[in-house]
Amino acid sequence: MLRERAGAWAVLGPLLWGCGLALLQGGMLYPRESRSRERKELDGLWSFRADFSDNRRQGFEQQWYRAPLRESGPTLDMPVPSSFNDVGQDGRLRSFVGWVWYEREATLPQRWTQDLGTRVVLRIGSAHYYAIVWVNGVHVAEHEGGHLPFEADISKLVQSGPLSSCRITIAINNTLSPYTLPPGTILYQTDTSKYPKGYFVQNTNFDFFNYAGLHRSVLLYTTPISYIDDITITTDVDQDIGLVNYQIFIQGSELFQLEVFLLDADGRTVAQGTGGQGQLQVPRAHLWWPYLMHEHPAYLYSLEVRLTAQTADGPVSDFYTLPVGIRTVAVTESRFLINGKPFYFHGVNKHEDADIRGKGFDWPLLVKDFNLLRWLGANAFRTSHYPYAEELMQLCDRYGIVVIDESPGAGIALAQSLSNVSLQHHLEVMEEMVRRDKNHPAVVMWSVANEPASSLKPAGYYFKTLIAHTKALDPSRPVTFVTKSSYEADLGVPYVDVICVNSYYSWYHDYGHMEVIQLQLATQFENWYRTYQKPIIQSEYGAETIAGFHQDPPLMFSEEYQKGLLEQYHLVLDQKRKEYVVGELIWNFADFMTDQSPQRAIGNRKGIFTRQRQPKSAAFLLRERYWKLANETWHHQSAVKPQCVENSPFIF
Numbered sequence: 001m002l003r004e005r006a007g008a009w010a011v012l013g014p015l016l017w018g019c020g021l022a023l024l025q026g027g028m029l030y031p032r033e034s035r036s037r038e039r040k041e042l043d044g045l046w047s048f049r050a051d052f053s054d055n056r057r058q059g060f061e062q063q064w065y066r067a068p069l070r071e072s073g074p075t076l077d078m079p080v081p082s083s084f085n086d087v088g089q090d091g092r093l094r095s096f097v098g099w100v101w102y103e104r105e106a107t108l109p110q111r112w113t114q115d116l117g118t119r120v121v122l123r124i125g126s127a128h129y130y131a132i133v134w135v136n137g138v139h140v141a142e143h144e145g146g147h148l149p150f151e152a153d154i155s156k157l158v159q160s161g162p163l164s165s166c167r168i169t170i171a172i173n174n175t176l177s178p179y180t181l182p183p184g185t186i187l188y189q190t191d192t193s194k195y196p197k198g199y200f201v202q203n204t205n206f207d208f209f210n211y212a213g214l215h216r217s218v219l220l221y222t223t224p225i226s227y228i229d230d231i232t233i234t235t236d237v238d239q240d241i242g243l244v245n246y247q248i249f250i251q252g253s254e255l256f257q258l259e260v261f262l263l264d265a266d267g268r269t270v271a272q273g274t275g276g277q278g279q280l281q282v283p284r285a286h287l288w289w290p291y292l293m294h295e296h297p298a299y300l301y302s303l304e305v306r307l308t309a310q311t312a313d314g315p316v317s318d319f320y321t322l323p324v325g326i327r328t329v330a331v332t333e334s335r336f337l338i339n340g341k342p343f344y345f346h347g348v349n350k351h352e353d354a355d356i357r358g359k360g361f362d363w364p365l366l367v368k369d370f371n372l373l374r375w376l377g378a379n380a381f382r383t384s385h386y387p388y389a390e391e392l393m394q395l396c397d398r399y400g401i402v403v404i405d406e407s408p409g410a411g412i413a414l415a416q417s418l419s420n421v422s423l424q425h426h427l428e429v430m431e432e433m434v435r436r437d438k439n440h441p442a443v444v445m446w447s448v449a450n451e452p453a454s455s456l457k458p459a460g461y462y463f464k465t466l467i468a469h470t471k472a473l474d475p476s477r478p479v480t481f482v483t484k485s486s487y488e489a490d491l492g493v494p495y496v497d498v499i500c501v502n503s504y505y506s507w508y509h510d511y512g513h514m515e516v517i518q519l520q521l522a523t524q525f526e527n528w529y530r531t532y533q534k535p536i537i538q539s540e541y542g543a544e545t546i547a548g549f550h551q552d553p554p555l556m557f558s559e560e561y562q563k564g565l566l567e568q569y570h571l572v573l574d575q576k577r578k579e580y581v582v583g584e585l586i587w588n589f590a591d592f593m594t595d596q597s598p599q600r601a602i603g604n605r606k607g608i609f610t611r612q613r614q615p616k617s618a619a620f621l622l623r624e625r626y627w628k629l630a631n632e633t634w635h636h637q638s639a640v641k642p643q644c645v646e647n648s649p650f651i652f
């Protein structure tokens with residue numbers, strides 16, 4: 001069976017099979033330590049081998065998972081988390097397409113292997129793109145999609161003998177097909193006068209490098225055998241009373257008691273309840289406000305959930321604490337409201353991208369990026385073009401950075417990728433994404449896709465179904481997708497709550513002619529608004545800029561051109577934000593890696609920061625603008641207004 005699957009997934013004919021559904025049942029709470037839970041990160045060096053065999057199936061034919069990887073051939077040291085592409089000196093590995101193999105031996109605390117009341121879970125934060133996992137040679141999980149976590153309960157395996165360690169093997173395939181998210185195609189070249197035998201390349205319609213590997217932490221954690229499996233929180237406000245609705249799902253016992261306590265930031269209990277669902281009322285609640293919208297942004301309560309379950313072996317307790325922000329989100333014909341006040345998105349589009357690590361999670365990079373966002377006065381970003389690491393979402397909650405949470409639906413360009421097979425997978429991805437991110441107060445809107453071919457005929461049904469499904473999963477947040485189609489032809493926009501439009505006037509069109517921007521941008525907004533009467537976000541605009549290139553008068557690729565182009569956009573945004581434009585997100589926060597092409601000088605250079613996070617001139621221009629905008633959207637009674645003070649740029 002497995003061989004067949006591996007065969008089907010070989011690079012020569014990738015075909016996906018439905019694997020997700022079983023994994024979609026149940027929760028995906030972020031593993032946190034508590035009185036009843038432990039966790040063990042498996043970051044560090046793993047053994048690694050790319051399968052360079054012609055059909056990329058040697059690993060399955062020789063069953064590399066059955067014995068330590070070093071016994072079936074040479075291995076490399078591979079850091080986790082990291083993409084495998086840029087850490088080596090081998091060009092073949094950088095552009096490798098097919099299966100790679102990771103392996104790591106984990107030593108387990110004695111209690112985990114001997115206490116049958118302990119449940120041991122293996123969690124993979126992100127494995128791009130398709131992953132198969134074995135523990136001690138036994139198949140435990142498969143997962144499709146590179147940006148969302150998946151788990152396997154491995155208790156039985158590690159508790160079945162006198163073992164104190166376990167061998168974790170993960171095979172990962174980065175091949176994309178028209179049915180994957182994001183989609184891609186394999187192009188075979190058979191003209192032997194031009195290409196060597198078996199030559200193929202992987203093509204994509206998205207503009208970022210298809211980095212692959214174990215991009216986020218792999219970890220082991222424990223729960224008791226009866227445990228808190230999932231928590232869903234929604235919040236509301238009635239006068240000054242905060243309402244926290246909770247729903248808690250338990251596994252492993254039918255007979256249990258639940259207590260919930262809501263603690264304020266000082267650890268004082270402000271409300272409590274019992275049972276699997278209910279509503280907590282918080283008089284004089286501190287609301288969760290976005291950064292630069294309030295004197296005390298991002299106020300977080302903690303929801304402590306305590307489970308006492310009856311099992312055959314006696315009572316079992318489990319404890320889980322979830323950060324909770326009380327806030328409301330609403331959309332009118334022309335406004336985006338947070339806590340009933342108009343919110344204007346002034347922020348960025350990002351990528352998970354950096355030198356050497358590729359898309360690998362990295363704490364110093366994360367903290368640097370948040371410091372830059374706050375320096376800039378950015379109050380929001382979009383997770384272009386896939387869900388980002390959970391640790392990053394947690395920082396958004398803590399700092400008040402508002403998130404448009406985007407699925408990996410980038411580059412849906414072919415009619416095939418709007419088929420029912422693709423749609424089915426996309427629905428599952430939205431389920432996984434909502435399940436992971438539903439409790440983040442920072443997430444105020446879901447984006448199901450970026451720049452799909454939304455004027456193709458099947459797009460109407462596709463987006464109608466996808467958006468309705470996402471709303472059914474989470475009725476508390478608006479849903480959008482990001483379009484670059486024309487207002488007359490787009491078949492998906494009728495179903496969105498907020499129109500997100502990308503445009504590159506005087507860059508991809510009328511290049512070099514900044515004088516056309518104002519007219520074209522105003523026309524763009526007026527057409528969309530006249531047709532739909534929905535709020536609009538300029539979800540991308542920008543210009544390729546090589547840091548250090550200067551030209552005055554401005555020429556394309558110079559820092560002056562990037563600034564000049566932004567200024568032209570801002571003139572129109574300043575008019576239209578008085579009416580129905582509710583946000584502007586620059587493309588892009590930082591330069592990032594793409595496939596090689598004549599249009600890209602070592603990646604996309606539209607960042608206002610370089611890939612090493614140093615500012616281009618445009619960063620200073622945006623900083624001035626964002627702090628000015630922050631002043632206008634200040635809603636607190638206090639006379640203190642946000643100020644961009646040198647040396648303490650994000651304190652006010």
Ligand code: GCB
Pocket residue numbers: 206207208385450451484502540587604606
């Ligand atoms: C877009 C895409 C983004 C690209 C950008 C560009 O419209 O959404 O992924 O990187 O344009 O720079 O071309």
